[in-house]
Amino acid sequence: MARPTSRRPGINRKAQYSLFASYVVAVAGATIGLLLVVVAIFDPTGFAAIRIATSEASRPASSAMKGMVSGVASIDEVLAAYWRAGSQNVALRRQVEADRNRIIEAKGVAQENIRLKKLLKLVDADSSEVLAARLIASSASSARRFARLNAGRWQGVRPGMPVRAPEGLIGRIHITTPNSSDVLLLTDTSNIVPVRRANDNIPAISTGLGDGSVEIRALTAGRNPFKPGDLLVTSGIGGVYQPNIPVAVVVRAQGEIAYAVPLANPARVDAVVVERAFEDAVTRADPAAAASMDAPAASNAAQR
Numbered sequence: 001m002a003r004p005t006s007r008r009p010g011i012n013r014k015a016q017y018s019l020f021a022s023y024v025v026a027v028a029g030a031t032i033g034l035l036l037v038v039v040a041i042f043d044p045t046g047f048a049a050i051r052i053a054t055s056e057a058s059r060p061a062s063s064a065m066k067g068m069v070s071g072v073a074s075i076d077e078v079l080a081a082y083w084r085a086g087s088q089n090v091a092l093r094r095q096v097e098a099d100r101n102r103i104i105e106a107k108g109v110a111q112e113n114i115r116l117k118k119l120l121k122l123v124d125a126d127s128s129e130v131l132a133a134r135l136i137a138s139s140a141s142s143a144r145r146f147a148r149l150n151a152g153r154w155q156g157v158r159p160g161m162p163v164r165a166p167e168g169l170i171g172r173i174h175i176t177t178p179n180s181s182d183v184l185l186l187t188d189t190s191n192i193v194p195v196r197r198a199n200d201n202i203p204a205i206s207t208g209l210g211d212g213s214v215e216i217r218a219l220t221a222g223r224n225p226f227k228p229g230d231l232l233v234t235s236g237i238g239g240v241y242q243p244n245i246p247v248a249v250v251v252r253a254q255g256e257i258a259y260a261v262p263l264a265n266p267a268r269v270d271a272v273v274v275e276r277a278f279e280d281a282v283t284r285a286d287p288a289a290a291a292s293m294d295a296p297a298a299s300n301a302a303q304r
Contacts, residue, residue, distance in 0.1 A: 232248050
């Protein structure tokens with residue numbers, strides 16, 4: 001008997017198994033997604049528990065992926081720095097020579113400040129810093145702007161605590177799990193930060209736009225006082241953020257609104273500092289200051 005000219009596609013067992021496996025994966029994914037939607041609607045507490053468990057399980061993978069992305073992203077910077085090493089070294093030598101006198105003057109001023117503080121019995125006490133941590137992930141396509149921090153409730157992190165980097169403000173803690181936290185970024189549409197212009201203290205409000213930039217609205221009446229290049233820092237109003245933290249720089253002014261870009265980019269920031277809210281830090285520092293001020297009065301009363 002002659003062999004048929006065409007064979008059925010289903011006669012290949014490998015193709016059948018692959019097709020069957022794809023169907024199983026698709027049905028399982030759809031079922032799990034439907035179950036999560038049902039749980040989120042009818043049992044928010046249970047959905048929160050599932051979310052916390054997922055965050056804890058994905059924490060090591062997020063840390064590893066963050067390291068890989070940072071390494072790949074910095075390749076072009078390494079090559080460019082190697083290419084410009086000679087000219088940069090010459091410029092740095094000239095800058096060091098120009099700043100040498102300023103450094104000597106600054107040291108003299110610092111020594112004078114130390115002497116005056118000893119005379120006035122002043123002590124610097126900053127209890128705002130809680131811990132240093134790392135950003136291990138950030139939202140790229142979500143409508144909300146969040147970043148993941150590799151520290152949580154067990155490390156002393158609480159919702160509402162400010163998060164800052166050496167370059168400037170990152171945002172504030174939104175949700176905490178035992179070993180990780182979600183940071184509401186400065187560019188999120190629900191994040192409102194009281195700011196001021198650094199050079200003349202004009203107050204304003206910063207609101208995230210969700211696209212990597214922020215909107216600046218002045219609190220003073222009249223025309224828009226901001227112009228490109230203005231540096232904005234936190235004002236301390238509201239009791240959440242410490243004053244004088246760099247926030248953003250204005251890039252465009254349009255009508256009554258100015259648009260600015262945050263100085264700290266979460267995608268390029270590795271280490272951050274979690275701080276206590278400004279009001280909590282001041283409250284914690286007050287008892288020690290009051291005790292130090294009451295001690296001389298008590299000693300004078302005892303002598304009398």
